Amino acid sequence: MSENFLIEGKSDEFYMELALREAVKAANAGEVPIGAVIVKDDRVIARSWNQVETLKDATAHAEMLALTSAMSSVGDWRLEGCTVFVTKEPCPMCAGALVHCRPDRVVFGIPDPKGGAAGGWINLLDSNPPLNHKCEVTSEVLKDECLAILQSFFREARAKKKAEKDAKKQDSSNEVEDS
Numbered sequence: 444m445s446e447n448f449l450i451e452g453k454s455d456e457f458y459m460e461l462a463l464r465e466a467v468k469a470a471n472a473g474e475v476p477i478g479a480v481i482v483k484d485d486r487v488i489a490r491s492w493n494q495v496e497t498l499k500d501a502t503a504h505a506e507m508l509a510l511t512s513a514m515s516s517v518g519d520w521r522l523e524g525c526t527v528f529v530t531k532e533p534c535p536m537c538a539g540a541l542v543h544c545r546p547d548r549v550v551f552g553i554p555d556p557k558g559g560a561a562g563g564w565i566n567l568l569d570s571n572p573p574l575n576h577k578c579e580v581t582s583e584v585l586k587d588e589c590l591a592i593l594q595s596f597f598r599e600a601r602a603k604k605k606a607e608k609d610a611k612k613q614d615s616s617n618e619v620e621d622s
């Protein structure tokens with residue numbers, strides 16, 4: 444029996460924890476750690492992590508991959524009755540895709556005032572007439588945990604970049620000594 448059938452009546456925090464696990468997979472693959480899960484009737488029907496580098500696809504955000512997987516799972520592009528959990532506020536591309544797929548709710552961890560499209564920068568999820576669907580939005584669920592994994596990823600990325608730069612400097616100074 445799949446673990447999905449054992450999950451019943453769980454809280455937003457419970458599912459965000461699962462989205463965080465997806466984010467960890469992204470970090471392990473060297474991707475910006477963002478994860479998403481989609482839940483229907485208290486069952487996880489899709490889970491995914493950001494795979495932009497892995498797939499060499501700028502549209503391969505966690506939400507996009509999870510939406511495709513969820514639509515395939517329910518056999519319908521209408522994700523009525525579904526809730527999308529994602530560790531960071533959706534960008535405009537993902538928010539646009541979300542309203543097209545029509546889940547009932549979107550729950551995210553970290554708000555993004557610079558680029559978020561669920562109310563941070565703009566709000567595409569709140570009944571914009573041409574898009575014709577409104578998602579209920581809940582924000583800042585496990586925000587600190589979602590933020591911590593992103594921050595440690597960028598800290599490590601900066602340290603790695605600096606180490607590479609220092610190694611290069613070392614190399615070029617050796618060349619000077621050699622000549």
Ligand SMILES: [Zn+2]
Nearest residue numbers: 504533534537
């Ligand atoms: Zn996105």
